[in-house]
Amino acid sequence: MPKRAAPSRRRSTYHHGNLPRALVDAALRLVETQGAEALTLRGAARLAGVSQAAPYRHFTDKQALLAAVAEEGFRTMTRAMRRASAPHAADPLGRFRAQGLAYIEFATAHPAHYRVMFGRAMADKSAYPSLQAASAETFGLLVEALRDCQKAGLVRPGDSEELALCAWSAVHGLSSLAVDGQLVQMGGRGMDALVHAVTSNIFFGLGPR
Amino acid sequence: MPKRAAPSRRRSTYHHGNLPRALVDAALRLVETQGAEALTLRGAARLAGVSQAAPYRHFTDKQALLAAVAEEGFRTMTRAMRRASAPHAADPLGRFRAQGLAYIEFATAHPAHYRVMFGRAMADKSAYPSLQAASAETFGLLVEALRDCQKAGLVRPGDSEELALCAWSAVHGLSSLAVDGQLVQMGGRGMDALVHAVTSNIFFGLGPR
């Protein structure tokens, strides 16, 4: 008989076994399937098969659970960006671009999760150091890749972080617009075309020639 | 004695006079002073001096009130962009840039309002045609200015809307990052420097030369 095993359906033991994990999973499931607003502490508890107040033993409040979900998002995203850029080991520009594409792809594939990560609720990450670290790592990837581009003479010299921010803004802006449904005004144009336009423009700019 | 005058402090008449207007004003005040999450239908009603259920005579639900607030935001923003670009009548590039700056300035000056305008809640504008129109007008300004730049040979030829989107993404991305507090990782750099970097990059790109 399993004493403290995986978070199964109905708990036979009084203790859950791994409630924090189960709550984050449940929260993520709710976010992904019904949107970030649908995430409710009670709902997550329900999904995890515990009472409404149980989450408070592991998360000081709803925001703390949100932060855990956001952190997981950053880690997943970072992993995806790493995976996408791996094939371009010898090509800094290719790597940089692949990371940007992976970023946008994550956003459009997991819009609700993306919103949790970048939304207002997570504005002040100071209370969640590991979340802060995870988000910093994601941005760090971009900065690193951009620095390599500069070394190879593929990107103009200058403050790497500032230049990375320029790219990040464009990529994040497009992702946000897409995720928040602001691109209807772009008519029939497919997302792929828009992604291509924006990412290309990061390098070439709007100017002539 | 005033029968149906301006929305004054305490209503002496049974009818309010102009409750929809008063509710939008109240809602906007709540959003600006305490953030979008603090906007409550009951709170707005309280501020307007009516009962909790009164708003339902004018707005089908909370989202409809939000939509009105968002619409007002788009109109204000459009006005600001127009005002900012007016001095550059003869200089398309200056006009385009001034609009972008006004956009960012609105966002940073009214973060909560900005979030209402572009947040998830307003993703589906199809139910609010006038909101859709207001937001389309804002984007239209950018497209128009960019088209003028193209005519003057200041921006490379191509699909104007697509190119405008490139600029919009960058500007919106920076605004969103700022508004959602994601720029702490940019260290001490002042917002002005970041704005300059991003808007310049829209034209020149990251590439060398």
Next chain:
DNA sequence: CATTAGATGTTGACCCTGTCAACACTAAAG
């Protein structure tokens, strides 16, 4: 001008949510 239908505001209620205090059960340390 009196009547009356429709618009507008109010009350009271329902259910849901975040959160807490008081209590119960369990596992591990002594």
Next chain:
DNA sequence: CTTTAGTGTTGACAGGGTCAACATCTAATG
């Protein structure tokens, strides 16, 4: 085996969105 800290439960409170039933007013109709 007992103690104790950790973990889960129950019950409650305040606040929010929303609705139905009711009250009041305005304006158009006759």
